[in-house]
Amino acid sequence: MVETFEPKTDYKVVGTRPIRHDGYDKVTGRAIYGGDMKLPGLIWGVLVRSPHAHANIKSINTSAAEASEGVMAIVTGADMPEAPSKLVDLGEGNVNFKWASNKLMAGDKVLYHGHPVAAIAAVDRHHAEEAARKVVVEYEVLPSVTNVTDAMSDDAPVILPDLVGDDLGEEITNTNIAEHMRHEFGDVEAAFAAAAHTIEREYNMEMVHQGYIEPHNATAVWDEEDRIKIWTSTQGSFNARTQVAGILQIDVSRVKVTPLEIGGGFGGKIPIYLEPVAALLAKKSGRPVKMVMERSAVFETTGPTPGGRMVIKLGADANGILTAATADIWFEAGAYPGALIGPAAMCIYAPYEIANTRIDGWDVVVNKPKTAPYRAPGSPQVAFAMESAVNELCEEAGWDSLKFRMDNSSREGTRRGDGVLFGKVGMDEVLEATKASAHWNSPLGDASAGKKRGRGIASGYWFNIGLKSAANLAVVSDGTVILTEGSTDIGGSRVAMAMHVAEVLGIDAHDVRPSVVDTESVGFTDVTGGSRTTYATGYACWIAANNLVDELKKRVAILWDINEDDVDFNDGAFSSKAEAEKTIRFKELAGKLGDLGGPATSTGSVDLESAGDGFGLHIADVEIDTATGKTDVIRYTVVQDVGTAIHPSYVDGQLQGGAVQGIGWALNEEYYMTDDGVMANSSYLDYRMPTFLDLPMIGTEIVEVPNPLHPYGVRGVGETPICPPIGALANAIQNAIGTRLYNTPMNAGSILEALK
């Protein structure tokens, strides 16, 4: 039985904006990120990488590297333990240890450009890099495929000879298609036959990267007790532990992961890349080994989210009610299975109530880096296709696209594309807030000479995950509370955790001191991902705080010599049910605990189904130079149901940051691949993420429809905002120039092409 909560409004701490506890270290440079790690005797590791996208390794000669000055250890694929083919859930995506191991060190074959083939540890980074240049690898280059169409063609090279694909439950071999899945509800054929308006369109997208500014890093010690200690930047220390143990084939209890501060992840720091290699180098050298990835390798070997091909068909009746939808999506997984077509299928129709739907998804292996989760993985792609198709349907039928979205909106009981029925959701409230917003009610304004303006809207959805979290509390005699938790803090979550505790205990948020601790100091906690952290770890904090209240009631009972059932707790004060004037505040009690049974501690843990569905809608205004194709985003507003905003500033920040990643994806970001499978633009110069100068201020309209599944009504917030921007910009560009773009990036070149 899932516990549900009634919404409250009389919060003391929730909804306020205290300064984040970890902020002081972060604005002064004191905060220790993964790359800042230092240990006595530390040496550096670097990787030797494949210059080919697909090749057999004929030989590796490391003798010159071994003789190179300062070298202390060398690892190749031969040193990697054989990991079994076993699928393990990482919270936001799965990992198969066999593939995960091969990904970070090739065996007899390289599968993507930049694939590691050897690792060198030396006294410092410079000497390790110089030695790495001396490793000689002989390759037999194979033909490569870097898009889904080529990878599925009959004469495509098979990338993983032992891949057994799953085609709607049937096993297939000798293939690059890892999975073909389907969800179907209602009678799609009949619904299309009866539809008054139909539209069918194809959309194509290039791969994009999460773009976090901090490169991947890892520091490892392999000690004399055969225990591995890892310090790293990760979105989940416990999941990193699972992966290290699985790849190195040792007991999970022999691995301790200490999460250091993390410089961005967006899903890309859920998988690991360096940790097991650093550990093996540490074992061989007997020294702590640190590795920091170079930026080009971050692009070429980590993170991207799939590009691919999508075909969408929509049907509506004469009144503008959607009756049927089908979608076929082919996503690039990268060099190993796992393109996250499942989440895409869950999200594609979510903002709409559609009686008859089908979706078919294909997970296709290509000679590119293995994809990783990226902020609502799979959803922005399908939202681009769906929101474009919805607007084009409206354009053809002459319907207002906001009214159409209102007439077809999801609500409690609506069936999602994968069959799940929605609980209490806020899509209607988001649409109403959009209609009432200042942005929607402001004119677009006149374009300057030679330019055209347009406005577009698009919806977006992410389901938000729950999963497992744990938190510990301990009372300090001065009335403060120590909070230890396992969710690595990428965007200010420590303060939100502290606020959950403070709200329960009736104390100031700064009287709770939150720390993110290692895997041996708190219970298992799933990744900071899936928009689950404030929801699930916050929930665990809330339970811990309530357990602490129960514990403290016992102490008050001792103090007043009454039965603990006769102790009440309200607004930070304990009182006697029998004698109302008898009260003691939390802070005062804290100082007396030494004589009332000793230290007071508590824990809380959760395993939750869902973090509450998150819906948003974005409004984008663009101005386009029709001679150069340049698009400027001149005004932008995010409307989103966040459940309850615990710390509104950081909620705003999630909405703004997600929107801007989506804007970059829509307009300029892409993996530009050469014919031989090399990413040509693997630098921040040519992988064009938006700069300060490319954006307006990003307006936010926070809608709060409390989530009944959380004590304060929190919904996951962070991922939904990356879903609408691509569609919103496609619709805005269409509105400006009268021509629709079906492929990303919608850059200046493609706009010029469209204007011809």
Add this chain to the structure above:
Amino acid sequence: MHPFAYVAPGTIDEAVAVLNEHGDRARPMAGGTDLIVKARANAWELDAVVDIKNIPELMSLSDNGDGLSIGAGVPCYQVYGNSDIAAGYPGIIDGASIIGGIQIQSRAGLGGNLCNAAPSADGICPLIVHSAVAKITNASGTREVAVEDFCTGPSQTVLNTGDLLVSIEVPKPAANSGAAYTRFTPRNEMDIAVAGVGVMVVLDSSGQNFESARIALSAVGPTPILASAAGDSLAGKPVNDETIAAAAALARDAASPITDMRGTVEQRKQLVEVLTGRMINKAVERARG
């Protein structure tokens, strides 16, 4: 990065001696914003880096009334931060102020931009249209090379072993002249030109007719291109949409771009035509004062 020695001589002679000693395994360094990147990527394997910033002649920036002399090591911010130069040479400022961001402009200069010889260099086209000359020295003496002849291919220049760029000499612009440069980039800053166009026009005293013009193009060929036919087409013609459009079309013809991750042939040619028209108009506006 191959381990190189660092030397920071105080005189041209010392610098030239080190360059001669190491041949193509030594490079002069001004701002280092290209050199360090190339050395780190092992595109250049160097034994010595010769920091030129302690050599007074290479760090001097002066406008003596007859023209502008820009020392090879003078960073961009000093060029655009000088109000006299900004007023007298706005076309050069157009280029110097868009090379990288503020951090890069603190270090990178026009001399390095020229020696780096990127086809997309934003600093070179303005110098070409200003008829600037590169002053080069070596052990046997000093010579001058027109900036349009300086680059011979991507990252290739007329500099030989032991040659050191001392300064860029920009003649004083003629009366009734104006210059301008712009580029097209997908982002508004921190980006590399898909195509760029620099224009210098000299008008007659009425301001209604072109006496002469020079047009230079970036990122549409292996080197920055002096589009002579396009510039010459304006000489003696009235300033109007028709003559400007004709020159822009000729500039388009002069472009020989490739398709790569930054843009296609067709896009680059169109951009050249569009930007040429815009820059002629801007240069005319500046010429008219």
Add this chain to the structure above:
Amino acid sequence: MTTNSPSKVHVTTTINGQQHELLVPPYMSLLDTLRELIGLTGTKEGCLDGNCGACTVSLDGRIVDSCLVLGAEVDGKNVDTVEGMATPEGLHPLQQAFLEEAALQCGICTPGILVAAKGLLDNEPSPSEGRIRHWLAGNLCRCTGYDKIVRAVQKASS
């Protein structure tokens, strides 16, 4: 250890007001000099090619990407990093404004942006939004969408 390497360079430099005497490998960047030789890890590595600004420091009052400066070059110069912004009396107004405006999420770009923004406000105490965006264009942030950073710099402006 350094038998094949060119000899180290003797460098006397002032970092955050304090003089340091160092022996720097000639090919070592100022970024690594700060982080590895001196232990000032507040300055971050993001790309090592001058396109992200995470390693921004002030060199004789001008902001630079420390990954594109050699440690050997700073002999006789003043280097200021994020670690030098706060004083015993408290945070720099920019640091305080970043906290109050929630202008950081992961915080990895924050040191570089703070140093860059200080470089702006030291010379232009009241910049416009456009000027702030132009000045900081060399600093990438992937978390915030820049909105709150612009507001924080505006708040710290006079």
